[in-house]
Amino acid sequence: MELCVIGVGYVGLVTGTCFADLGNRVVCVDTDKPKIEGLKKGRIPIYEPGLEELVRRNHKDKRLVFTTELKEGLKGAQIAFIAVGTPSAAGGEANLEYVKAAARGIGRHCSGDLIVVDKSTVPVGMGDMVAGIISDELESRGAKHAVSVVSCPEFLREGSAIHDFMNPDRVVIGCRDRRPADKVAELFKGLPGKTMITDLRSAEMIKYASNAFLATKISFINEIANLCERVDADVAQVAEGMGLDGRIGSAFLNAGAGYGGSCFPKDVSALVHIAEKEGYEFRILKSVMAVNEAQKRGVLARIKRLMGTFEGKTVGVLGLAFKANTDDMREAVSLDVVAGLLEKGARVRAFDPAATEHARRMLPQAQYCEDAIGAARGAHCLVVLTEWNEFKELNLAAVKKVMKTPLLVDGRNLYDPAKVKKLGFSYQGVGRS
Numbered sequence: 001m002e003l004c005v006i007g008v009g010y011v012g013l014v015t016g017t018c019f020a021d022l023g024n025r026v027v028c029v030d031t032d033k034p035k036i037e038g039l040k041k042g043r044i045p046i047y048e049p050g051l052e053e054l055v056r057r058n059h060k061d062k063r064l065v066f067t068t069e070l071k072e073g074l075k076g077a078q079i080a081f082i083a084v085g086t087p088s089a090a091g092g093e094a095n096l097e098y099v100k101a102a103a104r105g106i107g108r109h110c111s112g113d114l115i116v117v118d119k120s121t122v123p124v125g126m127g128d129m130v131a132g133i134i135s136d137e138l139e140s141r142g143a144k145h146a147v148s149v150v151s152c153p154e155f156l157r158e159g160s161a162i163h164d165f166m167n168p169d170r171v172v173i174g175c176r177d178r179r180p181a182d183k184v185a186e187l188f189k190g191l192p193g194k195t196m197i198t199d200l201r202s203a204e205m206i207k208y209a210s211n212a213f214l215a216t217k218i219s220f221i222n223e224i225a226n227l228c229e230r231v232d233a234d235v236a237q238v239a240e241g242m243g244l245d246g247r248i249g250s251a252f253l254n255a256g257a258g259y260g261g262s263c264f265p266k267d268v269s270a271l272v273h274i275a276e277k278e279g280y281e282f283r284i285l286k287s288v289m290a291v292n293e294a295q296k297r298g299v300l301a302r303i304k305r306l307m308g309t310f311e312g313k314t315v316g317v318l319g320l321a322f323k324a325n326t327d328d329m330r331e332a333v334s335l336d337v338v339a340g341l342l343e344k345g346a347r348v349r350a351f352d353p354a355a356t357e358h359a360r361r362m363l364p365q366a367q368y369c370e371d372a373i374g375a376a377r378g379a380h381c382l383v384v385l386t387e388w389n390e391f392k393e394l395n396l397a398a399v400k401k402v403m404k405t406p407l408l409v410d411g412r413n414l415y416d417p418a419k420v421k422k423l424g425f426s427y428q429g430v431g432r433s
């Protein structure tokens, strides 16, 4: 099929590239000129395992094209995907200006009948609003194209985005009419996972409800962890035992320094806001947010417990990205922790395998190191904030040798407390006995 993807970020670039790899012709459109120029030259703007090779191959084979001109992208397109950002606005609600701008652009520039698929995470009712915006634009230029709006929320995870796209647990397609929904479903034919066709609003709600539920699991296990510390139980054992129950499952039961990232914080907040607008107080989610904030602050408290004071001390930080296998720093726990350390008078030596360039811009006062050992060198305390595999396999004996004092705060519970203590570290995990 001929596809247009509007917004070439983490979701848009992966979506466009994977659809091209499945044999479609895809034009990716973004307003960010340097990004598009870079992509044309094979420069990938994000760190995502496997993406570079896939983009280059499909671009070379001319199935994947990049442009800043929406008109060019929509020419001949049968389906256009909206994959622009929906960040949090000041009040916690989703900022919909980019989605609205994309919808206006579609109405102004589409040159034939079109199915518009919303992949951006948007509040319930946005699909209808997008349809309204497009139809107003079409009317104002006297165009008679038939445009249907479909919601197809994205569930990929950064760090394993290509795998997730190609192996979805489910594809959710929401639409008023069956025909465009079936057409969109055709694109996913051959991929595993169930395709669920539903109404527009339910599809929009499925995305928010899914993210909110996963965030709830994280905050729940974090509260269990905090209690484990008080009753001398080990949350890793507790989570394992809980996860063996098929009704519960082990995913998202890793206690730690709290969730961050480009989705959970903004989507939980947006759902609370949607509820408020409807006169409903979403009490669970308000608690989920509060627990998460406290959990992030808890990292500083743990460091203080081991180190005593911050003033004049050096803290090595391992991991800046909000999770492993990405360079994404949006709402990363490291932003709060590093800023807090600096504010309290500590020096920070930090390392991340992929996110250092972004971190340099966001946290310029920290010192950035080439590797984990570099971050530990001369540090009074080492704190782990991202669960990168290379940190799990760190030679802690060598790390200890370069540190001033062997204090370790494990914000992701990567290490076995007994082994680490045996090496001579004072160790603080989250919820470990």
Ligand SMILES: NC(=O)c1ccc[n+]([C@@H]2O[C@H](COP(=O)([O-])OP(=O)(O)OC[C@H]3O[C@@H](n4cnc5c(N)ncnc54)[C@H](O)[C@@H]3O)[C@@H](O)[C@H]2O)c1
Pocket (backbone or CB within 6 Å): 006, 007, 008, 009, 010, 011, 012, 029, 030, 031, 032, 035, 083, 084, 085, 086, 098, 101, 102, 105, 119, 120, 121, 122, 154, 155, 156, 157, 158, 262, 263
């Ligand atoms: N990142 C994820 O893991 C993830 C997962 C599932 C769903 N989502 C949702 O997908 C959407 C996109 O997220 P993302 O992380 O890819 O965002 P992003 O910020 O990485 O990318 C958005 C892109 O859209 C471009 N853009 C903005 N307005 C535009 C316009 N009018 N025309 C063309 N391009 C425009 C921006 O320049 C940017 O490149 C969001 O709603 C997000 O909640 C994200």
